[in-house]
Amino acid sequence: MRTVDLIGSxxxxxxxxxxxxxxxxxxxxxxxxxxxxxxxxxxxxxxFIDDTVTSIGASDVMTVTTTPEGATGxxxxxxxxxxxxxxxxxxxxxxxxxxxALTPExxxxxxxxxxxxxxxxTRSIRPDYIQAGDGTKYVIGVGSLIAGxxxxxxxxxxxxxxxxxxxxxxxxxxxxxLGLGDxxxxxxxTVTLAITDAERTQHLVDATVVGIxxxxxxxxxxxxxxxxxxxxxxxxxxQSIGLPAEDVERYAQASVFFGPGFTDEDxxxxxxxxxxxxxxxxTVSDQLGLFKTVIDGxxxxxxAFAIIALLAASFGIxxxxxxxxxxxxxxxxxxxxxxxxxxxxxxxxxxxAAFIGFLGSAIGxxxxxxxxSALSSALSxxxxxxxxxxxxxxxxxxxxxxxxxxxxLIAFLAGTxxxxxxxxxxxxxxxxxx
Amino acid sequence: MPIISVxxxxxxYGRGQNRFDALxxxxxxxxxxxxxxxxxxxxxxxxxLMHILALLDAPSSGTVELEGVDTSTLRGSxxxxxxxxTFGFVFQQFFLTGNxxxxxxxxxxxKIAGIGPSERRRxxxxxxxxxxxxDKAKNKAVDLSGGQKQRTVIARALVNNPRIILADEPxxxxxxxxxxxxxxxxxxxxxxxxxxLIVVTHDEELAARCDRxxxxxxxxxxxxxxxxxx
Numbered sequence: 001m002r003t004v005d006l007i008g009s010x011x012x013x014x015x016x017x018x019x020x021x022x023x024x025x026x027x028x029x030x031x032x033x034x035x036x037x038x039x040x041x042x043x044x045x046x047x048f049i050d051d052t053v054t055s056i057g058a059s060d061v062m063t064v065t066t067t068p069e070g071a072t073g074x075x076x077x078x079x080x081x082x083x084x085x086x087x088x089x090x091x092x093x094x095x096x097x098x099x100x101a102l103t104p105e106x107x108x109x110x111x112x113x114x115x116x117x118x119x120x121x122t123r124s125i126r127p128d129y130i131q132a133g134d135g136t137k138y139v140i141g142v143g144s145l146i147a148g149x150x151x152x153x154x155x156x157x158x159x160x161x162x163x164x165x166x167x168x169x170x171x172x173x174x175x176x177x178l179g180l181g182d183x184x185x186x187x188x189x190t191v192t193l194a195i196t197d198a199e200r201t202q203h204l205v206d207a208t209v210v211g212i213x214x215x216x217x218x219x220x221x222x223x224x225x226x227x228x229x230x231x232x233x234x235x236x237x238x239q240s241i242g243l244p245a246e247d248v249e250r251y252a253q254a255s256v257f258f259g260p261g262f263t264d265e266d267x268x269x270x271x272x273x274x275x276x277x278x279x280x281x282x283t284v285s286d287q288l289g290l291f292k293t294v295i296d297g298x299x300x301x302x303x304a305f306a307i308i309a310l311l312a313a314s315f316g317i318x319x320x321x322x323x324x325x326x327x328x329x330x331x332x333x334x335x336x337x338x339x340x341x342x343x344x345x346x347x348x349x350x351x352x353a354a355f356i357g358f359l360g361s362a363i364g365x366x367x368x369x370x371x372x373s374a375l376s377s378a379l380s381x382x383x384x385x386x387x388x389x390x391x392x393x394x395x396x397x398x399x400x401x402x403x404x405x406x407x408x409l410i411a412f413l414a415g416t417x418x419x420x421x422x423x424x425x426x427x428x429x430x431x432x433x434x
Numbered sequence: 435m436p437i438i439s440v441x442x443x444x445x446x447y448g449r450g451q452n453r454f455d456a457l458x459x460x461x462x463x464x465x466x467x468x469x470x471x472x473x474x475x476x477x478x479x480x481x482x483l484m485h486i487l488a489l490l491d492a493p494s495s496g497t498v499e500l501e502g503v504d505t506s507t508l509r510g511s512x513x514x515x516x517x518x519x520t521f522g523f524v525f526q527q528f529f530l531t532g533n534x535x536x537x538x539x540x541x542x543x544x545k546i547a548g549i550g551p552s553e554r555r556r557x558x559x560x561x562x563x564x565x566x567x568x569d570k571a572k573n574k575a576v577d578l579s580g581g582q583k584q585r586t587v588i589a590r591a592l593v594n595n596p597r598i599i600l601a602d603e604p605x606x607x608x609x610x611x612x613x614x615x616x617x618x619x620x621x622x623x624x625x626x627x628x629x630x631l632i633v634v635t636h637d638e639e640l641a642a643r644c645d646r647x648x649x650x651x652x653x654x655x656x657x658x659x660x661x662x663x664x
Contacts, residue, residue, distance in 0.1 A: 002548045009545070016533055334529045337490055339518025340546045341511060427490045431525070 001344050010351035014359075017324065021356060024313070024320045028360025029367070031310035032407050036368035037393060038306050039403065042299030044376065044394035049291055060260045062267070062281040063122075064110060064274060065253045066102055101250035106279075113277060115258050115270045121251035125235045128194040128202065130225070132178040137194075140174070141224035142235065151226060155183040156211030159228035166207035166231035171223060175212060183212040193225075195235050198242035205238060207231045256281060310407060313360070314414035317353050321418035325349065325425075332422050333430025346416075346423035353415020354408050361407035369395050435502055436463035437597065437630055438487060443496035445482050456482040458653040459496070466597070469624045469631040471641035474650035481602070483650060484634045488600050489517050518547050522591025522629075524620070526603035528583045532576035536567060536586050539575050543594045561589040565619065581612035588619055598630040599623065605640060617643065 001009075014021055102110075102121060111119045129137035151158060151169060159167045170191070172183055180186035186209050193205045213226065227235065240248045258270055267283060274281040325332070332345060372393035379392050445457040456479045464470055474480035485491040486498060489505055498505045500520065508516055522543075523529075530539050541558040549557075562568050565585040570578065578586060584604065591599050601620060605613030617640060624631040633644060641647050649657040 001546050002550075005545050005548075005551075012534075330527075330529050331531060334523070335542070335546060337488065337517065337521075337523055338543045338546050339514040339516070341514045344546075428485045431490075431529070 006347055007351055010348055011355055013352055014355050020320055024316045024356055025360040027313035027316040028357060029364040031306055031313045032361040032364025033368045034309055035306035035403050036365045037372050038299060038302035039399050040372045040393040040395050043396050044391045045295050046292055047394050048390045061255050061257055062283040063253050064256045064279050064281045066279055102254055104249050107254060109277060110256060113273050116256050118257040119254050121254045123236050124252045128196055130191055130193055132180055132191045135179040138177060143224035143226050152214040154212040154214045156187040159210055159226055161229040163228055164230055166234055167210045167228040168207045168231055169211040169213050169226040170209050171213050186212055195238050197239055203238040205234055310410055314410050317356060317411050317414040318417055321349060321353055321415055325418045325422045329430045332425050333427045336427035342423040346419045349419035349422050350412055350415045354412040357408040357411020361404045365400055365403055437466040437501055438464040439499040441497045443493040445494050455653050460655045462658060466630055467628045468646060469644040471644035471647045472634045473641050473647055475636060478650045479653040480634050480650045484600060484602060488521055520597050522596035522599040524587050524591050524601040524604045526606040528587050530575040530583055534575060536573050536575055537571040539586055540590045540593055547594060557593055561593040565589045580608050584608060584616050601633045603635055
């Protein structure tokens with residue numbers, strides 16, 4: 001029998017007992033549907049994280065510190081009210097912080113390391129509080145943008161580094177508490193930042209709000225303002241008053257730029273070289289790796305449930321085909337009497353199983369994609385409206401094709417048991433079978 | 435040279451006390467173009483003999499030669515090819531696939547032989563025309579009458595131009611008139627196309643129309659009409 005005829009026969013045999021086939025297909029459908037949705041969930045969330053990487057930092061930059069542990073913590077999501085008794089840790093060095101500062105010599109050393117194209121020290125600015133008019137004082141941090149970074153803006157524009165007057169971009173969460181109304185009306189208003197210098201004198205700096213940053217899963221600013229160069233300089237000068245000159249040029253961390261063509265191995269090699277020199281380098285993707293690991297783990301568990309559903313469905317296939325073999329005993333005997341080889345009989349039934357698997361998975365995947373797209377677009381305007389840019393359930397063609405192939409493979413394997421029985425059947429016995 | 439040569443064929447099932455000897459040493463030759471009836475009661479071993487002749491079963495001892503080739507040497511795809519090219523089967527219970535069309539049922543041996551779709555259709559239609567079923571080609575097999583079903587089965591047996599047609603109680607499920615028509619078709623194929631016809635039956639009248647009758651009783655060939663005549 002030609003292979004094309006074999007496939008054709010398998011396909012038409014599938015529809016001989018319609019109810020039974022449809023029920024089996026439904027069982028597979030449920031498994032494939034679940035598997036597609038769960039893997040779509042993983043794809044969607046990981047794609048969102050990948051997208052945010054570009055807004056958190058350019059891919060050719062890593063943060064370098066002298067400490068083994070990262071100097072950054074998790075940003076507060078809620079505005080923290082200012083407590084005048086709290087000790088602000090300003091420049092690196094004050095008691096209580098474990099940051100070992102990078103000195104200009106360190107920067108030269110790092111710049112000399114192979115693969116490093118540029119080193120930009122990150123100035124640490126620690127304002128005491130932010131206040132609008134006579135409103136409540138809130139604790140706030142100062143973030144900075146490095147090349148290639150963008151802030152997702154709710155309204156207004158990015159800070160202008162060429163402007164001479166101090167400007168800043170404010171996180172959207174601070175707009176209401178500060179009494180600035182809504183994100184639109186906040187633009188152009190003036191806020192006051194307080195900063196304490198080394199002589200414990202508090203300086204007040206006024207700045208204009210030029211933009212309101214969206215809340216993201218990991219936005220560059222977090223609970224921090226993004227100043228323009230003028231404001232940044234003004235705050236840094238105020239903070240550095242009274243510091244010995246050598247202490248001014250002390251940095252908690254520096255951004256190290258490397259070639260844009262660096263592969264993951266190159267980046268790892270660069271980290272190793274930095275580590276040999278006594279520095280720790282970490283890229284944005286390193287910091288996001290944990291996120292992705294957690295999400296991958298959750299998706300893996302969900303996928304495991306879907307696989308269990310598929311395994312249950314595969315027993316349905318075994319059952320369906322056993323019944324089919326039983327019913328068609330005489331037909332099998334006849335085909336063998338007419339010279340159909342055992343191998344071909346085996347293929348006929350396994351192909352039938354694979355085809356049932358294909359139908360179930362194709363329908364399951366198609367419906368899951370429709371449902372998933374509808375669900376994520378519905379969620380993105382309701383529950384998940386706070387996470388702009390998140391497509392909760394996304395599908396990539398490779399994993400969708402992979403699911404269909406995996407389901408077909410499972411179905412094929414399930415079909416081998418009944419197929420083997422059909423192939424073993426003795427034609428004489430089969431023809432006698434009533 | 436005889437087309438089939440059976441030498442001291444024995445066939446037993448089971449072991450020890452459960453051992454059952456279906457054939458206890460049967461020998462005969464069948465010449466090409468003969469019509470032969472194998473006659474016996476149920477349990478006489480005639481079905482076992484037919485299965486052995488059709489290469490569906492192997493004898494426990496003894497040899498079956500098909501055109502001088504010992505069939506025990508045939509294995510795998512060669513055995514399957516021999517089955518496909520040599521034999522056409524006509525069964526009492528028809529063995530048609532009910533939901534498939536008459537044409538699909540008829541071309542099954544060609545499909546198994548790996549013949550292309552257009553050639554299959556052509557030969558399938560030709561065989562159906564020969565049995566005056568040309569207008570039923572697209573009907574479902576399940577919708578046919580008994581006589582039409584048996585004619586479809588004969589068309590299927592003919593479609594790959596076999597050397598031998600093996601008919602197991604071909605008229606067993608048919609009324610007398612329809613049975614007579616089917617018999618006529620089988621014997622005309624034997625006479626006009628020179629196809630060797632082997633009929634397994636317990637119907638004395640059908641057997642009487644054959645050139646030769648082999649009587650099987652308790653696993654032994656008890657009478658061969660050719661031997662009596664000689």
